[in-house]
Amino acid sequence: MKYFLLITNLLLFSTLLLAQPFTLDKKFKPVQLKLYKYNPPKEPNAKGRISISEVMQKEDTLFYFVKGASIYSSIYVGLQSGDSANSTIDISLHKLSWKRSERSGTTNATGHWEQQFKTENDFGIRVVVKEKPTAYNLMVWVGDETKMELPTVFKKVTIPKGGNFLKDNLLYIIIGGLIIAVLLLFLKFKKKNK
Amino acid sequence: MKLINKILIAGFLICTFHVRLNAQSDGLLDQIDAIDRAESAQIGRQESIIRQMNESQIRGVQNNMSQLKDINNQMGQMLGHFGKILSSVNSASSLYKAMNALDNNECVPDLTTDASAMMPSGCDEEAACSACYEKAISRMNNVRKNLARISCLRINTKKYVESAIAFGDNVSGIHGAMGLAWQNERVGIKAGYEKFKKTYDAKYIEMMESLEVALKEINQCEAQFGMWDWYQKAGFIYFEMMKERYKRPD
Numbered sequence: 001m002k003y004f005l006l007i008t009n010l011l012l013f014s015t016l017l018l019a020q021p022f023t024l025d026k027k028f029k030p031v032q033l034k035l036y037k038y039n040p041p042k043e044p045n046a047k048g049r050i051s052i053s054e055v056m057q058k059e060d061t062l063f064y065f066v067k068g069a070s071i072y073s074s075i076y077v078g079l080q081s082g083d084s085a086n087s088t089i090d091i092s093l094h095k096l097s098w099k100r101s102e103r104s105g106t107t108n109a110t111g112h113w114e115q116q117f118k119t120e121n122d123f124g125i126r127v128v129v130k131e132k133p134t135a136y137n138l139m140v141w142v143g144d145e146t147k148m149e150l151p152t153v154f155k156k157v158t159i160p161k162g163g164n165f166l167k168d169n170l171l172y173i174i175i176g177g178l179i180i181a182v183l184l185l186f187l188k189f190k191k192k193n194k
Numbered sequence: 195m196k197l198i199n200k201i202l203i204a205g206f207l208i209c210t211f212h213v214r215l216n217a218q219s220d221g222l223l224d225q226i227d228a229i230d231r232a233e234s235a236q237i238g239r240q241e242s243i244i245r246q247m248n249e250s251q252i253r254g255v256q257n258n259m260s261q262l263k264d265i266n267n268q269m270g271q272m273l274g275h276f277g278k279i280l281s282s283v284n285s286a287s288s289l290y291k292a293m294n295a296l297d298n299n300e301c302v303p304d305l306t307t308d309a310s311a312m313m314p315s316g317c318d319e320e321a322a323c324s325a326c327y328e329k330a331i332s333r334m335n336n337v338r339k340n341l342a343r344i345s346c347l348r349i350n351t352k353k354y355v356e357s358a359i360a361f362g363d364n365v366s367g368i369h370g371a372m373g374l375a376w377q378n379e380r381v382g383i384k385a386g387y388e389k390f391k392k393t394y395d396a397k398y399i400e401m402m403e404s405l406e407v408a409l410k411e412i413n414q415c416e417a418q419f420g421m422w423d424w425y426q427k428a429g430f431i432y433f434e435m436m437k438e439r440y441k442r443p444d
Binding site: 031034037038039040044047051052054055059062074076078080081082096099102103110111112114116117119123135137143144146147150151154 | 241242243244245246247248249251252255256257268269271272273275276277279280283285286287289290291292293294295296297298300302303305306307309311312313314315318334335338339343346347350353354357358361432
């Protein structure tokens with residue numbers, strides 16, 4: 001919990017800066033896709049947050065953005081159009097700026113397009129339609145943070161167990177001590193006899 | 195009758211031509227054209243309809259996902275595609291591992307440790323010693339994950355700020371009117387970034403303190419099951435390496 005608060009605090013500051021792909025145009029108002037808790041009982045891998053939208057696009061271009069993704073989460077963005085035969089849809093994903101796309105593509109023959117990736121904080125989605133109006137469904141899924149196993153920081157080496165040396169060799173030490181004592185007594189006794 | 199019609203049409207055309215000529219001379223035609231263009235743009239700019247599902251609707255989808263997949267509609271198809279991706283992996287972590295960052299230049303947490311900074315351990319996965327190490331290692335791993343994350347956050351934020359400032363400077367240079375507005379925006383971005391840097395430093399200190407606690411807990415276990423003076427011999431070197439690795443360079 002403590003760590004969660006630590007990160008949240010820092011994320012809050014970065015979010016103030018990294019609000020969404022950058023633009024100077026104040027009239028430019030992308031739509032925020034709101035993520036809601038998603039936990040289908042039969043799909044444990046789908047646990048996370050999701051946004052599903054039904055869109056009837058009457059403008060050439062629509063801009064969307066998603067807030068608060070974690071770099072430790074999987075992200076899926078999918079678009080399914082109803083009228084794939086007559087009209088293809090161009091979709092692009094943006095990170096830093098609406099001017100530069102990080103990934104882009106077009107709906108396929110079945111009217112589908114999808115991408116999977118990971119990212120921190122916000123990202124933008126731009127949808128351009130050729131025929132107006134065009135109906136489609138847009139879905140964004142952000143999985144829960146992955147509980148991954150971290151690579152170890154320990155190396156396997158044989159450590160001389162200095163702390164247990166006395167305990168482990170006590171018997172030999174006593175025997176050695178006794179031999180030395182006997183030898184000393186023997187020498188002393190010999191000297192006296194001379 | 196035909197003759198009358200022809201005379202009327204000719205008269206109409208002559209009048210229209212005359213009006214156009216007059217309008218042109220007054221510059222009115224340009225205005226009419228401009229109004230026409232604005233109207234057609236208005237017609238073209240019909241608002242799109244975006245219906246986002248709310249919380250209860252999402253709950254409905256999650257509880258009936260298998261049924262929705264069978265329905266031959268857009269949403270059913272889309273959930274079907276998503277389901278295929280999920281079923282192609284064994285776990286959420288393998289799905290995550292298969293994914294690349296959205297931006298090729300985006301920082302992704304690097305959790306590996308340089309071989310020279312790796313620490314020896316006297317616990318060879320024996321039950322007795324593992325129990326002692328468990329809490330300390332869990333604390334250390336949490337710190338490692340969070341340090342890697344905030345470090346990437348710092349790198350990505352820096353890149354965003356630099357890119358936004360370069361873009362703003364460039365655009366405001368081209369469009370003079372934007373210059374003043376941009377200067378205010380620029381000050382705001384820079385001030386925000388300075389605050390971010392201070393927050394980063396505070397979090398960095400807190401996490402390094404927590405790492406030190408974890409390493410000292412491991413030291414106690416090592417004294418019991420492994421190496422005497424483990425912290426002085428190995429833990430301290432690792433701590434110093436981590437301190438240097440996540441320190442803000444600018």
